[in-house]
Amino acid sequence: MADDHAHEIGRRIRDRRTQQGMTRTAVAAACGKSAEWLKSIEIGKRSTPLPMLLRLAEVLHVADLTELVGRQVRTMDYARPGHGTLDSVRRALMAYPLDTATDEPPTLDRVRAQLDGAWRTWHTSPQQRTAIGRLLPGLMREAERAAETHDGDDRRTAHALQAEVYHLAQAYLAWQAEPRLVWLVSDRAMAAARASDDPLALAGSAFYVAHLIRACDRAEEAQDLVTRAAELLRPQLDDDPNRLLPMYGHLWLCAALTAARERQEGDARRYFDKAAAIARRLPDGYAHPWHGFGQAVVDLYDIMIDVEVGQAGEAQRKADQLDPLSIPSVERRSRHWIELARGAHHRGDHLATASLLDKSWRASSETLTYSPIGRSLISALVDGGGATVREDALKLATNVGLIAA
Structure with missing residues (x-):
């Protein structure tokens, strides 16, 4: 179970820290955190993302991460999938045109209408990443062209629209396999927002x-x-x-x-x-x-x-x-079911956890597929949910790509 993993990892971190003769305050400070933060990890009240586990391993002089995470925590619990449209979105982000475009610049009304339509698609499609992944390359180019070619107040408005397009890109990229791209679009959004005043x-x-x-x-x-x-x-x-x-x-x-x-x-x-x-x-x-x-x-x-x-x-x-x-929003509705599944998991109710995750899948298959919490809950059901939910858990794990079909 995911909570059992957190307790086990916390115990291993505490034991290693004690063996090294290091205080909780010293280890936490080396991670840029407080002693209370480390205590919450050591007693199993806080899960630890992989980058922070790697930092803790470095501070505690642990050469093999399995010494902290144990055999029962698998790489797939930390893996993030990449959508089939990710490559085209990545190429659009990396294009960096250097020449001056000569075609007619898009009007602000056109960019606004395209962006509004894209947001509607994000909130209404059960496969929002598939739909938005097809739209984003063109929408980003339109917003960039508008910001380059308009002047005065129109340019500031274009920059505000450009920032919002990058917000949509961040929503698309969230929880996918390339977190660096999320930071890239977030930085671009902030730069555009600052230019918009x-x-x-x-x-x-x-x-x-x-x-x-x-x-x-x-x-x-x-x-x-x-x-x-x-x-x-x-x-x-x-x-x-x-x-x-x-x-x-x-x-x-x-x-x-x-x-x-x-x-x-x-x-x-x-x-x-x-x-x-x-x-x-x-x-x-x-x-x-x-x-x-x-x-x-x-x-x-x-x-x-x-x-x-x-x-x-x-x-x-x-x-x-x-x-x-x-x-x-069907995307938020699906996330709601995941949160309720998380609560059921905390209560130890495997049947409710599986049922709520199935509801999330039915509301928006891609939301569950790309949700780290949802994937972790499914993994926990496969490992420790028992025979009653095993068939359902394996089906969910196959649906979201945790195991091969």
């Missing part, structure tokens, strides 16, 4: 970069970035609430989930309350067209925060009151 574009770029920083186990830096971005928007909310409020609320959701993953429940709830108050100011049924902020997303984060801080029962109670069909 648009606080909303800057806040959106900060939101996406914060997710990457958090994934690198740098929660404090991620928290600082999103709170600074929120403060950037706050003085202008009354002047343009329809445009700025959704992103302002979404930044606080990001802060809340980041705090929850650090087991800082008080801060998580304080930030969440800020986001919930913003959602109540929006029209009933509102969902932002690309990042999705609205009451449904707030309800999802409420459940995710409970799962993160170990309140699986409360998460289940809230989930029972939430109609999944009220979630306007």
Whole structure:
């Protein structure tokens, strides 16, 4: 089981640290973290991403990583798949045209319409990476051409659109086999946002970069970035609430989930309350067209925060009151089922875990296929779910590519 893996890895790290005569504070500091962070790993309350495991192995003078992770943790638990369209997206990102284009530049309205259509596809297609992977190369070229050829205010608007195109690219690239490309598009988005001189574009770029920083186990830096971005928007909310409020609320959701993953429940709830108050100011049924902020997303984060801080029962109670069909995005709906499966796994309920993962697959096969949490849960069911769910677990593992068909 995934939790058993975390406890076993934590015990091995603690034992190796003790053998080396190193204090928890010294090891944590060498990793750029706090002693409390290392304690949460050693007692099995926090899973450890592969890059941080490698850093711990280096600090603890471990030559063979299996000494820390054990035989029961397999390479596939850390592997990330690559989509069939990844190569064409990579080539488009690496094109770097050096000559000046002579064709008619795209209008801003055309880029906006294409981008809006792409976001709709992302949220409505059960195979969103397949659909977006085909659109992204052309859409990136259009946005780049618009930013190159327009002048004055139109150029700033074009840069804001370009930043948003890269946000879509980051959503496509997330959890795939080339994390360096995710950083590349995030840096390009931030550069375009800065060129736009648009606080909303800057806040959106900060939101996406914060997710990457958090994934690198740098929660404090991620928290600082999103709170600074929120403060950037706050003085202008009354002047343009329809445009700025959704992103302002979404930044606080990001802060809340980041705090929850650090087991800082008080801060998580304080930030969440800020986001919930913003959602109540929006029209009933509102969902932002690309990042999705609205009451449904707030309800999802409420459940995710409970799962993160170990309140699986409360998460289940809230989930029972939430109609999944009220979630306007099939991608987010699929992620919702994964979060509920995670809660069921924490309770040791293998049947519910398998059933919820199947619901995630049926909602959006590609969301489950590329979800590290979903893949880990499936792997745990295959290894330790028992005979009752073995057939279902093997089918899911085959569907997402963990084992060969």
